[in-house]
Structure formats: C-alpha cells, structure tokens
Amino acid sequence: MTCIAVFSQKGFLEMPLILLLCIVPLLLWGCDNYRSKSQSRDIFAMDTYMNIKAYGENADIALNSAEEEIYRLEKLLSVTDENSQVYMLNSASGEAVAVEDDVKKLLEFAIETGENTQGNLDITIYPLLKLWGFTTDENKIPTQEEINKKLELVDYSKIEINGNNVTLPNEYEVDFGALAKGFTSDKIAEILKENDVNSAIINLGGNVCAIGNKPDGSMWSVAVANPFSPNETLGTVSVCDKSVVTSGNYQRYFTGENGEKYCHIINPFTGCPVDNGLASVTVIGESGLMCDALSTALFVMGKEKAVEFMADRPHMSYILVEQSGNVTISENISEDFRLTADLPLEAVENEN
Numbered sequence: 566m567t568c569i570a571v572f573s574q575k576g577f578l579e580m581p582l583i584l585l586l587c588i589v590p591l592l593l594w595g596c597d598n599y600r601s602k603s604q605s606r607d608i609f610a611m612d613t614y615m616n617i618k619a620y621g622e623n624a625d626i627a628l629n630s631a632e633e634e635i636y637r638l639e640k641l642l643s644v645t646d647e648n649s650q651v652y653m654l655n656s657a658s659g660e661a662v663a664v665e666d667d668v669k670k671l672l673e674f675a676i677e678t679g680e681n682t683q684g685n686l687d688i689t690i691y692p693l694l695k696l697w698g699f700t701t702d703e704n705k706i707p708t709q710e711e712i713n714k715k716l717e718l719v720d721y722s723k724i725e726i727n728g729n730n731v732t733l734p735n736e737y738e739v740d741f742g743a744l745a746k747g748f749t750s751d752k753i754a755e756i757l758k759e760n761d762v763n764s765a766i767i768n769l770g771g772n773v774c775a776i777g778n779k780p781d782g783s784m785w786s787v788a789v790a791n792p793f794s795p796n797e798t799l800g801t802v803s804v805c806d807k808s809v810v811t812s813g814n815y816q817r818y819f820t821g822e823n824g825e826k827y828c829h830i831i832n833p834f835t836g837c838p839v840d841n842g843l844a845s846v847t848v849i850g851e852s853g854l855m856c857d858a859l860s861t862a863l864f865v866m867g868k869e870k871a872v873e874f875m876a877d878r879p880h881m882s883y884i885l886v887e888q889s890g891n892v893t894i895s896e897n898i899s900e901d902f903r904l905t906a907d908l909p910l911e912a913v914e915n916e917n
Contacts, residue, residue: 577659602780604628610639611746612772619757620764620780627760631753635769638752641667642698642745644738646693651739655662655691659735661727669729671744682874686862687833690741692718692720697838699829705818706827712836719833746772747857750808754853774808774853784901790815791906792844792886799845799886800904808853812860813845813886814838832865841867844888849898850881868893872913 579812604624608615617631617771643649664672676690691700692715698704725732733739741748743798746769754774757765766785775785784803791799792815802809814828818838821827827838846864848856859881863871868885875883875895882898886908894902898913904910 571712571915572620579800581751595761606632608635610635610645611770612750613746615769617753617757617768618766619762619776621760621762623760624762624765627757627762630756630760632753634756635749638667638745638749641665642671642741644740644742651741654731654733657733659732661725661730661732662791663729664731666729667748669726669731670853671741671748672724672726672731672739674854674858675739675741675744676721676724676726678855678862680861682866683860684721684833685865686743687719687720687721688739688741688743689719689724689737690831690833691738692736693831693833693836694740694742695738696836697827697829697831698819699817699831704827706821716836743861744854744857746770747808747810747853747855750774750853752856772808772810772853772857775804778805788905789847789884790845793890797906799874799884799906799908800902802847802849802882802884802898802903803901804849807849808856809847809849810853810856810860811845811847812864813866815844816818830861830864839865841865843868843871843885843886845884846871846886848881849883855881874916 582808603618603620605618606628615635617628619627629833640646640649642651644651644655646652650662650668654662657800678686694700696707696711696715723734723737750767750772753767754776757776763777764780767774773787775787779785784805786801786803788798788801789811791797791812792813795815812830814830817829818826830839831837832839843864846860848860848863850856863874863883866874871885872893875881879897882895884902886891890908892904892908892910894910894912896914899912
C-alpha cells in the first residue's frame with residue numbers, strides 16, 4: 566500500500582512560501598484503495614497551503630462550505646488586511662471597536678489562556694514581532710532601548726471587552742498568529758461533522774486535525790518534523806478525533822551578523838526571540854485552538870515549566886525536542902508515538 570506525505574508548516578501571515586516545500590509536520594494520508602471514495606480540496610489562504618480530505622456522500626458539499634469558512638476567517642482575522650477587524654482594532658488609537666462573535670470568542674480565549682499560562686501566551690506581542698522584522702522579512706536585531714519601549718505595549722490583560730465592543734490601549738496591537746489556524750481547524754471540523762462526514766483529515770499548513778478514523782478503521786498517522794532536519798520525520802503519532810500542532814525554532818528564523826539564530830517566537834517577558842534550549846513543541850488534544858495556543862506557550866516556557874504545566878492536563882499529550890537532541894513525551898502517548906529519528910527518548914507521566 567502506498568501512502569502520501571504532505572509537507573507544510575505552522576504559521577499565520579508569517580511564513581515565506583518557499584518554506585512550505587520543506588517543513589513538516591508530515592501527514593500520512595492513508596492508502597490508495599480508499600482514495601476513490603474521498604474528496605480532497607487544496608486551498609491557499611492565511612499565507613499558507615492547506616488541504617482537506619473528507620470521506621462520505623456529502624464530502625464535496627462539506628468541502629465547499631469549509632473553503633468558504635476559511636476565506637471568511639482570513640478576511641476577519643488578518644493583521645494586514647485594512648478591512649479586517651483585527652486591523653481595525655489595531656488602528657483604533659484606544660477607541661472601542663465593535664467586533665463579530667468569532668473575534669470576541671478568540672479574544673476571550675486569549676485572555677483566559679494568557680492567565681492560565683502565566684502570560685507565556687500574549688496576543689499583544691505584535692509590536693515586538695514588527696520590531697524584529699518578522700512581519701516584513703526585513704529582519705534586524707533591535708537595541709535594548711527599542712525592545713524596552715515595545716515591551717510597554719505588551720499586556721493581554723489590558724484588553725477590554727464590553728459585550729461585542731473591544732478596546733485596546735493606544736498603540737497596542739493584537740495578533741492571532743498563535744490561535745487563528747487552530748480556531749479555523751475547529752470550525753472546519755464542525756462543518757464537516759454537520760454534513761455527516763465522519764472520516765476526514767484537515768491540514769491547515771501543518772496544523773492537523775483528524776476526524777474519526779481512516780475509512781479502513783485504523784487511526785490516522787501524523788508525522789512530526791525533526792527540527793534538526795525539517796524535511797525528515799522525528800516520529801509518527803497515531804490519532805483519532807485529535808489535533809496535532811507543532812511550534813519550533815526551525816520554522817522561521819534569521820541569522821544575525823553576530824552569527825546567532827533568532828526564531829520568530831518572541832518571549833513576551835524579554836521581548837526577544839525564545840532561546841531556552843527547546844527546538845520544537847508538539848501538542849496533541851481534542852481542541853485545535855488549545856493545541857495551537859499551548860504549542861506556543863510551552864515553547865516559551867521551556868522544558869521544565871512545560872512538563873510541570875502539562876502535568877495537570879492528562880487529557881492532552883506533548884512531544885518536546887531539546888536543542889541537545891533529547892526527546893521527551895508524555896507517557897499517555899507512548900503507545901501511539903513511534904520515534905523514527907536516532908535520538909534519545911524519555912516518557913514522563915503527566916498526571917499528578
């Protein structure tokens with residue numbers, strides 16, 4: 566039986582398109598003898614290549630609705646589209662802006678998750694992303710004075726929500742880059758299920774969601790990138806009705822004149838790209854939005870704090886890869902994860 570691997574990446578309105586040819590997580594789509602029963606849709610949106618593959622009589626209708634939803638959310642959440650609600654929020658100079666329910670839900674989730682992660686996820690990080698040039702690809706290493714000035718504009722708790730009216734302090738800017746694809750993935754999964762699609766795989770630029778099992782009854786197999794060789798696999802994880810999301814320092818970075826590498830994930834406490842010994846973080850769980858958020862938050866936390874944080878969340882799983890090459894997984898995924906890279910592996914119980 567022949568299986569197909571799809572290369573992609575995690576990112577929203579950030580990643581250069583050329584990287585889409587060589588960055589994983591990989592998705593092992595399933596076998597050829599089931600392909601005739603499926604409908605597949607390739608989409609380019611949110612500055613990334615996407616693919617949705619669905620099985621069932623209503624698959625084509627469901628995919629049409631899913632594609633429309635992706636474009637709707639792209640227009641709503643884009644940080645650069647002058648007609649998007651995020652752009653209007655960021656340009657409001659401290660004035661209240663009326664937002665749609667989806668934007669309100671994302672903001673409320675971001676505030677709650679910011680609290681739960683002790684600020685390691687902060688959607689007001691956008692001024693620092695711009696400062697380091699990650700929004701334009703004109704990267705630079707800013708001065709400490711410049712960083713300190715932008716750090717004054719980073720505090721998710723300053724977002725005010727009154728009904729559907731949202732107010733950001735003057736000069737504050739939000740970015741849903743750590744949330745948008747996970748949120749979109751969950752919305753697409755709802756659409757497919759509403760159309761009686763019980764077997765599908767959603768790949769939004771590496772943000773993967775598996776609906777049900779494959780048509781032959783087996784679990785979907787999703788391959789996670791080796792951060793030291795991103796067009797090769799670290800290993801594969803078998804999932805059913807789960808999302809798999811990875812954040813890493815190999816996905817987008819630049820090398821400064823000093824020879825050091827700076828990744829696009831910014832620490833909201835220091836204002837600098839994260840450099841804490843982690844190379845990648847993969848989170849597996851039922852909610853694509855939560856996996857998306859936590860893959861970023863855990864990467865910012867570092868290994869020790871990430872393991873401690875996830876100890877109270879036995880319903881979720883993780884794969885942590887350190888710069889040293891050590892791989893740490895939660896014990897609750899040990900039977901479903903197969904390491905293919907020649908790296909040392911440790912399983913940690915994530916129940917207190």
